Amino acid sequence: MDGAWSAAAVRRAEAQLMAQLPPGTLMQRAAAGLATECARLLRERSPGRRRRGVYGATVTVLAGPGDNGGDALFAAARLAKRGARVFAVPVMGERVHPVAAAALTRAGGRLVANPPRRCDLLLDGVLGIGGRPGLPGRAIDQLAAIDAGTVVAVDVPSGVDVDTGAVPASAVTADVTVAFGSYKPCHVLGRAALHTGRLVLVDIGLGPHLDPHPAVRVARDGDLAAWWHEPGPDDDKYTRGVVGVAAGSEQYPGAAVLATSGALAGPAGYVRYAGTAAEYVRRRHPEVVCTQEVKEAGRVQAWLAGPGFGTDEASLTELRHVLESPAPVVLDADALTLIGEYPSVLTQREAPVVLTPHDREYERLYGSAPAEDRGAAAAALAKRLNCTVLLKGHHTVVASSDGEVWANPTGRPQLATAGSGDVLAGFMASLLASGMSGTRAAVAAAYLHGRAGGIAATGHRTITATDVAKALPQAVGETLSATDTPGRRR
C-alpha cells in the first residue's frame, strides 16, 4: 500500500527529521532528486525538442516566494552547472528564496522577467505544500506564454488544493510531478490528480517520521495478492464462497447478465441468480444457478442487489429479503435509489454493506452532490449510513465507515460505458463472498475493474461492459502474478 499525507502531517514529519540534520539538508536532498529526474527527462527523446541531454537545454523556472521555489532554484542550479541554459522568473513580486537564487546565479543561471518563449523543460516551483488554491497572475501569464517541451511540477502542481485534490481555480498541469518525502492527497484524488501527470517520489528520509495512518491510501498489486483467496486442495465450490445476484428485470435483463459476468470472474466458487431475467442469464451463463426470487435462492456468503432491478414495490420487497440475510451485501443502482427513499431498510444490519454510487446516486443518498473533496464526501456518507462507500468517477474513491479513505489508481474514461458498473458490482460481490472485508472488496474491485478496462482498451478506442467482464480474469492474473510468492494463502 502507498499512502498520501496531508500538508500538516508532512510538516510535522519534516520538523522531526530536520531537528536531527544540519540546516538545509532536506532542501538539498529534494533538489538533488529533482535535478536527477529533470536530467533523465532531458535525455529522453521528446517530439517537441530539438536536442537531447542537459548540456545546452533551455530550462525555465517559475519561482514562487517559498521553499518550493527554493527547491526548484537549487535543482536548476545543478542543471546550470551541467551546461543547461537556465532562466528563472520570480512570479510573486521579487520574492524568491534568496540563498537558492544566489546559488543559481553563481552556477550561471539568470533571474529574468521575460524568459524565452520556448523551453525544453519548465519547472513549476510556484507553490508547494504552503500554497493556497489558485495561482498568482504572473504565473498564469507565463504559463500561457511559454511553449514548454516538458512541464515538471515541484512537489505538487501549483494551484491545486493539496489536502483535498480540489482544483477550484487555475493550477499548473504537469507532465511529471516530483514529490518529496511522501505523496500528498492532491496526487491521487479528484481533479488535482489529473494535473499531476506521472508521479515520481524522491526519498528524503521522511518515512520513519510520518504518521502510520496516511490521509489517503492507494492499493498496489501486492495488497491484492495478499487479500485474494486462492483456492487450496481442501476447498470446494461452497468453501470458496457462494455469491447471490439480485439484479435485472424483464425490462433490463442485460444488467442481470452483466452483473453475473462480473460475479463469475471473481474468486467465489458458485454464482446464484435470483430475479425475473433468469432465462437470459441461464442462456448466457449456464454455470449460474437461477431462481425467480431471493427467498428461493438458498444460502449465500454475499449478495449483490440493484442493477436493473427496478424501484417498484416488488423490488423493494426483494431488497428487504436480501438485507434480511446475515451475509455482506453490495448495493448498486436501483437499490441505492430505494435506500434513498426508504433509509430505514438499512438499519439493524450487522453484516457489511458496500454502496457504489456515482455522483447522482450520491446526491439521492446524501441530499447534496459530492463536494470537490471526494475523499471527505465518500467518508461522510460512509459514516452517516455506517457502510463502505465506493464513489465512482475518474479517480474512484472508497471510504470505510470509520474514516479510512482509499484512492483507486487504475481505470480510464472509456470505463464510463453503460453496464460497466454492473460488472464492477458483481465482481465485488464475489470478492465479498470469498471472505474479503467490505472495504477491501471495494478497493480490490475498483482496482481490478480499472485494470480490466486497460486490458480491454489495448489496441481499441472504445470498449463495452462485456469487454471489461471478459478482461477481468486477465487483470486478476496479471495483478496476482506480479507479486507471486510460492505457497501464498490468504
Ligand SMILES: NC(=O)C1=CN([C@@H]2O[C@H](COP(=O)(O)OP(=O)(O)OC[C@H]3O[C@@H](n4cnc5c(N)ncnc54)[C@H](O)[C@@H]3O)[C@@H](O)[C@H]2O)[C@@H](O)CC1
Ligand atoms: N519543510 C521542509 O523541510 C522541506 C520543504 N520542501 C519544500 O518546501 C515546500 C513548502 O514550502 P513553503 O512552506 O515555503 O511554502 P510554498 O513554497 O508553498 O509557498 C508559500 C508562500 O506562498 C504564498 N502563497 C500561498 N498560496 C498562494 C497563492 N495561491 N497565491 C499567491 N501566493 C501564495 C504564501 O503566503 C507563502 O508566502 C514544499 O512543497 C517543498 O517543495 C522541500 O525542500 C523538502 C524539505
Ligand SMILES: Nc1ncnc2c1ncn2[C@@H]1O[C@H](COP(=O)(O)OP(=O)(O)O)[C@@H](O)[C@H]1O
Ligand atoms: N471519467 C471516468 N473515468 C474513468 N472511469 C470512469 C469515468 N466515469 C465513470 N467511470 C467508471 O465507469 C463505471 C461506470 O459505472 P456506472 O455509472 O454505474 O455505469 P452503469 O450504471 O451503466 O453500469 C464505474 O466503474 C466508474 O468508476
Ligand SMILES: [K+]
Ligand atoms: K509546485
